[in-house]
Amino acid sequence: MPLRTSAAVVAGKAARVATRLRGGGSAFPGLVAERVDPGFLAHALQDVRGGIVVVSGTNGKTTTTKMLVALLRAHGRRVFTNPTGSNFTRGVISAMLRELPVGRGRLSADIAVLELDEAHALKFAAAVKPTHSLLLNVARDQLDRFAEIDHTARLLASLASSTTTGVVLNRDDSFVARVAPDLAPGVEVRYFGVHESIAARLPELLEADVRFGDEFTAPEPAAYDGLLKPADERAFDVVFGAGDGVGPVTLQQRGLAAMINATAAATTARMLLGEAFDAATAATALAGVRPPFGRGEVIQVDGQPLELVLVKNPAGFTVALGTYGTTPVATMIAINDNDADGRDVSWLYDVSFASLRERGVATTSGIRAYDMALRLSYDDVSVGSIEPELIAALDAFCAAHAGEPKRIFCTYTAMMALRRTLAARHGLPDFGEEG
């Protein structure tokens, strides 16, 4: 192996140990390795023969990646992945450093499944062409970084066109489905989507695409395209176009979004595994997937469940409120505006909070606690208290609602801070330790 890659592995591993001692984030060690050897990624993935799969899109990347990995592992495949939700290229490198033996900079795995945000998916594709990509959706998210939805859509289209073997697209999302004609010749396309029985719920999930004058029509499902057919908020079947399917499955994570992610993962797993795909194995694997941290994760606090729900953008928050609105509990909302959250909090006005009106919100917190309370006032949702300090708010919230189930909707850095405190108190696995 090249000397530089070896040096990169050593330097990156050293940084990783240092970062973990400080209790810090998952992307820093990868940054070190990326600086030392820009060819690191291509070299490390050289022996991965069964596919290099990139999962991208605005919402559901972490959950879908976790489900796809579980499906492939249940079929006996050795899978490399970046399970921490650190979806920048250097987060991928950080995850690799954990598994790379020093002195041999190549991963030993059958398939790599990588969760990458739209911009980093392209950076990654410039270094290593993915064999497969799974494009979930395009929605308003961090417009301070991506500037425009149309721009995000273009990033995903470029990712798809640099994919060499197969692409799985969301047939209901016109931003995504419209990339099909731009694929390289010979690249196979499969679609996932929702069954016609729940098509009426699509507007709550999808962003309006106003780029074209003509109305978008979803392509007809073909034999291997997977459609979601739910029975209730947790149980569903994935029905393939040919009539066969996976299910019924009951997920541990609640809601329509999680079920759509499972449908995307099952459709992609079938494409990757071909004849080896087994519906019963797939159903068992999906049922065993625990929610990724902060994505509907349930933490037991003094004998009562506390749900941590990550919210990042209008579509995600709307889906989360729809999912959890059926079981109102004591609620806290924590909104930060650091870079990783998106510095612009305008999007809170594109979410309807009417479903919280009856029960009210106990506490708002985070750097923009007052802006969140102000937003709620315009939906006539009462707010019990406003406490910008996250841990003070958490303590007061847990004390005031000790004997009942609780839920916290939080942006990314607020979730990280809250979970760190909850993990220390209640013995949860560390970031990056699960999967």
Place this chain on the structure above:
Amino acid sequence: MPVFDEPGAAAPSVRPSKGTINLVHLYPREMSIYGDLGNTRCLAARIARHGYTANVIGHHPGSLLDRSAHLVVGGGGQDSGQARVEEDLFANADTLRGLAADGVPMMMICGTYQLFGNAFVTVEGQRLPGLGILDVTTQGNAKRMIGPSVLETEFGTIVGYENHSGSTTLSAGQSPFGVVRHGFGNNGEDQTGGARTANVFGHYLHGPVLPANPRFADALVAYAAELATGRPFEPEPQDDGVADQARTRQIRRLLGSDSAR
């Protein structure tokens, strides 16, 4: 199609309404990508809280505006959204110019601010004409101006969030809406923020701007109420404690400790 579910505006009032204010939101589908519908939500709720009735009208491409509007708001869109509304805007140009001349309050943000100017000149040098209600010209840039923003205006210190690639220049004689204290404003160079002609305001502040800056919101409501009723604005006392906290904390973060007022 309703602009949004507006509980605040629909809340039953114990006292008879002081009058009905027609609030028109231009292109809610194409041009309200950065939470700009929050301004309409805020205005509708404050109109109701002041004892008036808000009649919220979403104006979509292909329909004709009439002269009954008392308050008009427009937001920012993407280039594709902007391209989709241009034709409709010109079809309604005379109505909008007439409303502006009559003193109808309007607040145009970002993309609609640019469209209300004389022209938008693309990066390639192509000149796309605007309505010319505001005497400003916008030059397209490769670089975007993104970040939190603070303007000093006649309605006090106003906070918002900018996200635009156009650089807008005011013609000689065109009043700015405010002076930039943090962020880029019209162009990142001359410290001007937005423009004002009669009661037409154009600027780059998303946020959305009105909920956190209730003095500005109420000024727009006041102009509209006078037009709608023919009487001076009759405000009710408002509890804006949370809005004031949201705003002053943001000002303190951006300008330093003793700048909030």
